[in-house]
Amino acid sequence: MVRDLPVADLVDRALAGEPRAVARLISLVEDDSPRLREVARALAPHTGRARVIGLTGPPGVGKSTTTSALVSAYRARGKRVGVLAVDPSSPFSGGALLGDRVRMGAHAADQDVFIRSMATRGHLGGLAVATPQAVRVLDAAGFDVVLIETVGVGQSEVDIVALADCAVVLLAPGAGDGVQAAKAGILEIADVFAVNKADRDGAETTARELKHAISLGRREIRGPSWRTPVVMTVAARAEGIDGLVAAIESHHEWAAARGEFAARRLARARAEVESVAVRELRARLGELRGDLLDRFAAEVRSGSLDPYRAADEVIAAVTGEGWLDHRRGY
Amino acid sequence: MVRDLPVADLVDRALAGEPRAVARLISLVEDDSPRLREVARALAPHTGRARVIGLTGPPGVGKSTTTSALVSAYRARGKRVGVLAVDPSSPFSGGALLGDRVRMGAHAADQDVFIRSMATRGHLGGLAVATPQAVRVLDAAGFDVVLIETVGVGQSEVDIVALADCAVVLLAPGAGDGVQAAKAGILEIADVFAVNKADRDGAETTARELKHAISLGRREIRGPSWRTPVVMTVAARAEGIDGLVAAIESHHEWAAARGEFAARRLARARAEVESVAVRELRARLGELRGDLLDRFAAEVRSGSLDPYRAADEVIAAVTGEGWLDHRRGY
Structure with a gap:
């Protein structure tokens, strides 16, 4: 049984890409197992290679469908893809429309795709600790791209996406969506916007409102010289997904050239150390x-x-x- | 200007129920102002009287409409009511259907109702610190009932409702809602369930599923002897709201008699001290x-x-x- 293997063996198998070992390590991470320190130590030298892409947006905007379409797009480019769904309404978490589930089924048969739903409940601050550690597992296991899908409400959930290498914010057409997104505090974390369900009425208006908000809010949008692109997608028909991948690539090239990529990764490592430290201190407050x-x-x-x-x-x-x-x- | 008053004066005015002083104190709390310690010290002796009711549920379930209906119901009983909306989609936060906004307008003219939207973004852990402090402001200012509305996704947001004196979880009719709620981790925090939009198809089924889940999950539902009631409401027409208030009252009587009320308040104070301590430690980690x-x-x-x-x-x-x-x- 994989379950009973010593951490060193689990890590060796995960590094070789064995899905069950990867799954087991993520479980250890989620449970905040005492063996987690051992896992973290063993993984550290093998991390830093994966590109981490965060996706968020209001409920019903099509996050899971877009995630699925991105998985296909990156697979078509020969990339191994890991998905972490921190979203109770995600089909990856089991509660889904049948159509979505079927689409996911296709990826389930693909050995180079690993999909995992993260528990969204548990100890205070659990998500902030567990998600980056799960990213480390997938990174060490050789996934080229790690997609993190979170629901675009909830402070912890939005914070996680904000620290990805690229934060993709999805909106759907409709009056006031732009305003609601602003209220939800997700406008300012976007590196790339996607207006999904772009075949619906109002898509152009939503895109225009977004572009207007971007032009007004330049100083608040990340990076002084990055002009957050607005991509139109119909993820359910895989339309516009190549454009989305291209926008994510453009952001990466810009970020790498400007030092933003390194800065973001440092910020992520800092947040990670901080959240672990806070968790440790909290445990000590609570237990001792x-x-x-x-x-x-x-x-x-x-x-x-x-x-x-x-x-x-x-x-x-x-x-x-x-x-x-x-x-x-x- | 209220803004420039010393904390002692602000607190005196808030204790006298002056809305602008209450609003200013909550702003200090939200901003984590250096004056916050002074505010907390001045308020402490005046707290502990308000009944704190948390409302949560999936997006679209009618949380704000239900909150508004509860405000009217408690006003009809002569209670002063404070509302904290920790929900980006809440009409209290500005992004709303016109109908809801009009309904809120009625309360806005009522001096014995205070409605405040809490920022859902900001520093890590901000919500966990700011919301209970805002409750303290309303409590000290003599509001008999404090309603906290949070979106039912997001770890911090659900945790806040779980620590209210009574946690009301709203669901809407529809296949799989029960399952989705379970996924979202909000079933187990409910002291009272309300199936809202109960005039729609499937309401009875949802209620039955919930009751079944409650009967199965007794050990996991709070309190060994409290049988979580399921109330049917159509909040938009104020139907079933008296039943909801009665269920909240029943829970209070049970909780007070069984010591659960005192235990919950102790747990809340503990979580509050802990979150402030963690925030202080985090600040020290970050700044020093x-x-x-x-x-x-x-x-x-x-x-x-x-x-x-x-x-x-x-x-x-x-x-x-x-x-x-x-x-x-x-």
Whole structure:
């Protein structure tokens, strides 16, 4: 059984591309297994090669269909493709329209495609830790492209896409979609926009509104000189997908030439270290000082202490008095 | 200008129920202002009275319409009602169907209703800190009921509702909705279910599926003896809303009698202290040790260090060597 293999063997098999070993490693990552540290250490030297593409957008915009079409497009270019779906409504997660499921079925038979749905619930901050670690598994296992599909609502979910090498934001035609996207805070993370279902009424209007928003918001859009392209797609018929791949490529070339690619990867590594550190600290707060935390929580509940002072005390207990000295001198 | 008032004056005015002072305090909370500690300290003795009701559900299920109907129902019972909308698609956030906006307009003229949309983007973990602090502002300002509406996708967003005094999960009729809700991880947080749009085909089926899921999942549903009720509503016509309020009341009576109410509030205070502590630690990681974090991030990026060991080193730098000793003996 793959399940019972030592981590070193699992990693060797994953590096050789064995799907069950890859799946098992991602499970270890999702469960925040104690063996995770061993996994992380073994994978590190083999990472950094995969191109990470994030896709997000409002519900119903066709994210999964677009992901599927991109898988086909990259396969046609000879790339091995890994997919992480952080989206409860994704067909990759099981709850889907039949048509989508059938389309996915085609990829399921392809040994060079690995599709995995990430649990979207669990411990606080779980997603922020688990998703980049799962990317590392796929990267080390030799997938050339890793697509991360997340629903475009939810702070953690949008943050994950923002740190991909290329963040693709999908919108569908319709009055006010542009505005709603802005409200959802996903406009500013886009490296590439795709207006999907572009055969529907209003697609041109949505594209025009987006271009207008881009021209107004230049300083807020990433990178001073990157003009976020707006691509029209009908993912269900694979129309416009080559254009989308070309836009992602253009962004990569621009980002690599301008140092943005390296900067983004550094930012991602930084966020990764930070989220692991925060998780570790949180675990220590919760487990080692559980009684203390409960005592302060009771005081906060009764109104005799505010949460900020309670947090100071808890942190001081975990890190030593140095923290309080720091705060007092702040 | 309210904006320029000292915190003590702002708090006095908010305690007296002045809407602009309440709004200003919530802005301070959202911005994570340095004055936030002062705000938290001043508010603490005045908190603990409001009943906090969370509403969540998949997009399109009618959360905002239900929230609006609940506002009317509680107003009819003489309660002052505060609403926090953590939902980019909510009409409270501005992106809405005209019909909804008009309905909200009615409440806007009511001095005993305060409606606020919370920013769903920002710093990592921002929502987990800002939302409970905004609840404290409304609680201290004398709102009897605080309704928190969040979109039912997104880990942070669902976590917020799970810690309300009563978590209401909305579903709409339709094949597979029950299954999709399960995937979204919102079934297990429900204290009360509402099947909204109950005049549509399939409402009875959805209710039956839910009841079946509840009967199967008893051990996973909160509280060993609380049988999560399933209420049928047509919020757009205010139908079934009295039944929903009655179900929320029943849950409260059960929870208060069984000690679940106190336990939930303690859990909420604990989560609040924890999220503030984590945020403080994160700020310290990021600001005081930024260079160090960047150095380790660069090593992680190059593959010469894995993120877990990098996190250990960063934490050790922040908290002292005690942390590494702890890790090594783990």
